[in-house]
Amino acid sequence: MTVDGDKKKTDTCSFEEERIGVRERAFTKAMVESLPGSFSINDAHGRLVWWNAYHRDEIVGKDESEMSETNAMEVFHPDDRAFALEKMLNVLNFGIEETSEGRVMLRGGPKFQWRMITGKRIIIEDHPFVVAVGIDITERKRFEAIMALRLRLLEMAEHSTAEELLRATLDEAERLTESVIGFFNVITEDQKTFSIRVSSLFRQIKTQLPEGEENAIALDEEEILTDAIRERRSVIDNNYTGSLNCFSAQEPHASFKRILIIPLMRGATVTALLCVGGKSYDYDDDDARTVGVLANLAWDIVSRKRAELSEKKIQEVLLQAQKMELLGQLAGGIAHDFNNMLGIILGNAETAMKREVIEEPLLGNMKAILKASEHSADLCNQLLAFSRKQAVMPIVLDLNSMVERMLTVLRRLMGENISLLWIPERRSTPVKIDPAQMELILGNLCVNSRDAIHDIGAITIKTCRIHVDKSESTAAHPCCKESGDYVMLSVIDNGCGINKKDLPHIFEPFFTTKERRKGAGMGLSTIYGIVKQNHAAIECQSEQGRGTTFNIYLPQHIGYADQEESEQSIVSAGGRKEMILLVEDEPDILNIYKLMLENNGYTVLDAAAPSDALRIASEYKGQIHLLITDVVLPEMNGCDLSKKLESLFPKLKTLFMSGYTTDSINKQVGGELGVNFIQKPFSIDALISAINKIFTLPG
Secondary structure, three states, X not given: OOHHHHHHHHHHHHHHHHHHHHHHHHHHHHHHHOOOOEEEEEEOOOEEEEEOHHHHHHHHOOOHHHHOOOEHHHHEOOOOXXXXXXXXXXXXXXXXXXXXXXXXXXXXXXXXXXXXXXXXXXXXXXXXXXXXXXXXOHHHHHHHHHHHHHHHHHHHHOOOOHHHXXXXXXXXXXXXXXXXXXXXXXXXXXXXXXXXXXXXXXXXXXXXXXXXXXXXXXXXXXXXXXXXXXHOOOEEEOOOOOEEOOOOOOOXXXXXXXXXXXXXXXXXXXXXXXXXXXXXXXXXXXXXXXXXXXXXXXXXXXXXXXXXXXXXXXXXHHHHHHHHHHHHHHHHHHHHHHHHHHHHHHHHHHHXXXXXXXXXXXXXXXXXXXXXXXXXXXXXHHHHHHOOOOOOOOEEEEHHHHHHHHHHHHHHHHOOOEEEEEEOOOOOOEEEEOXXXXXXXXXXXXXXXXXXXXXXXXXXXXXXXXXXXXXXHOOOOOOOOOOEEEEEEEEEEOOOOOOOOOHHHOOOOOOOOOOOOOOOOOHHHHHHHHHHHOOXXXXXXXXXXXXXXXXXXXXXXXXXXXXXXXXXXXXXXXXXXXXXXXXXXXXXXXXXXXXXXXXXXXEEEEEOOHHHHHHHHHHOOOOOOEEEEEOOOOOOOHHHHHHHHHHHOOOOEEEEEEOOOHHHHHHHHOOOOOOOEEEOOOOHHHHHHHHHHHHHOOO
């Protein structure tokens, strides 16, 4: 082979090698460009020596001519940069492959992506280089954060409040969107105001707004919020020029250039708004999707929490009602038996005192017995009121007029250090209730308020008419049994308030927080019984150190007012020639009542059982004018006995008596007692007055 031939062959080989090199480089470049992510090679000093278009355009964001001057570390988030440098040095110095996750700034930031980057060392001409391949894992990181929040909320749900759950959600929404503040507003059913406002931990603010409070936020004052509700879609405003007054009373006008609002939908209704604001760069659809998922996830858990709390509250109310009902039955039974015993004591004491030969020291003793018996009878009446078995004479009255008549007496009771403010309903306030019961309710409440004020204070009495609709009546409203119109009587004080642990017990008999000998613990239990007896409702709102409010809901009366009975002077039944049949199954009571009647000139036939009464009446040849009978008897009740005797004596009149009362025994006898009823225990004068009234009535 000639020299020329060898040279030609060498040139051919060089050309072929160059052509193969070009093909390999083209192939390598095509392969690198087709990678689903970033690709880069940097030297030991961190300078980039090779990159793909994705890394140049999406990550670094520089022209091709500027890329060779770029340091590989500058694309990392400042908080992750030290970690990334450590991993790169491990690859360079030890030749190990590293795969790590970190935040990479996009085109210089501030927006970033989460990326999983794998680094590997290569040696070229004895120089080490790092090959780095990265893929976008932002969606995966968001999903992991959402799932972690879900687990955290589920763990918190058992022991945390709804506000705490919402605040945890807001904190996560702020973190994921790089916001500086967030708030969660629950919207009232009328879509006009917020019922609950919760701000993120950043502000440490939480505000609970009672319905009707003056500082409730009107949504129509916030156009951007109204838009989110009306259009039922997310609102992104990266050039917001307004100011929101929905964060707190302390910061009523928070201004942000960028704001994101997510409406929470239940069906076609917006039930809440989640808002984040103050991001340093624009919000986008990714932010809206992330916050939307967080909001719906949290609201589902919070809704279950609120439903569980509502169910628990209803159960507690029912258990308390059952407890109070049992206490009422026990109190009523004790009062009935005690009344019978008091009847014997009162009757004998009064009979003894009417004797002319009684000496003065003994007369004083008898008066003391009589006074103690009357005091005990009052206590029994309070027990009966609690058990809803007190005898009542309800009439239709205007509550405002009733309160106004009592104001002078109430102000005298309050003393000079307490001011009494009266705020009446402008319209009429018709209710049907026994005036004596109304006086007892208002007097007890005002005395309670007075005792709760240790220095200078104020008590407010207020009336207003309200309507409770069906939705409220099924949502643990104090008037939850029935919807309709009510007259609400409120007594409000600024006294010491009631301890939270004592609130469930305040209506129980003999429960008191007052000092010994300053209260028997029957005032509120008496009110409770009266309220229930009149098909009304009562609630107490109190916080220790911040006063107490009692609200009583009386059914508003619809119809004509009762005509007040004119006072009738009780005249003596001339000559007292009437024959009385007395029926009582307690022998001692029977004997003393018979003696009381005979000492007042009446002729008395007595019977200890209905069968005895029927036998005596059938054998008696004259006219029996009046039957005085206990209602609850063995064999048959007093009403049935009266009907049987009327067949023998058509003109027979009846006076019913009982240690129970009209409200309870009407249920046993079908509501047939009428108006001729006297409550045990009674005095001689009360008995004679009741008899005279019967005989002076027409018919």
